[in-house]
Amino acid sequence: MARNIAIKVARAEKDMTQTALAKAVGVSRQTMNAIEQGDYNPTIKLCRAICRVLGKTLDELFWIDEEPGSSDGNSERR
Amino acid sequence: MARNIAIKVARAEKDMTQTALAKAVGVSRQTMNAIEQGDYNPTIKLCRAICRVLGKTLDELFWIDEEPGSSDGNSERR
């Protein structure tokens, strides 16, 4: 997939470790790591939890970062 | 959980049936229905697909609509 750098940045802003974020969000450290690594496809419930802890919106943390197919680098949506 | 009315509305705006949306998004009709019904917790990948087809953002379709716990009616976030 594609690595989620937005989370890494937001985490850095809050000075949290992956382990800390994982705990705050109620999920295993490996799961958090895998998400940042882009190795999968979390549940929206988990995404919301991450957003709440990091103080970001879904669009900020989970929009772009993957879904091939569209192929052109257009950043338009809606 | 809580019914997702935003999707129902957005679907109406596009004059699409649940079946049509399900097909457009590559998922079964029952799954789309269950999501509108709030009976679960889709994958973010699926949420993105729905947003693309309906021309809405993640925040517009998938933010509020559940997560108990907070209990007060405060709509603040971030």
Place this chain on the structure above:
DNA sequence: ACTAATTGTCAAGTATATTTTACAAATTTT
């Protein structure tokens, strides 16, 4: 009122998100 289409729901199965344990890189601290 009748018919057809759409929506709500259930049960059993399959696919995949998430956990646990465990270890090797890499980074930070002393």
Place this chain on the structure above:
DNA sequence: AAAATTTGTAAAATATACTTGACAATTAGT
């Protein structure tokens, strides 16, 4: 440069998202 913390990765087990098939309830069309 050694020790300690953090991060990347893997395999096996468990929980849950999603499918398929089938049927009742509701809504829209005639």
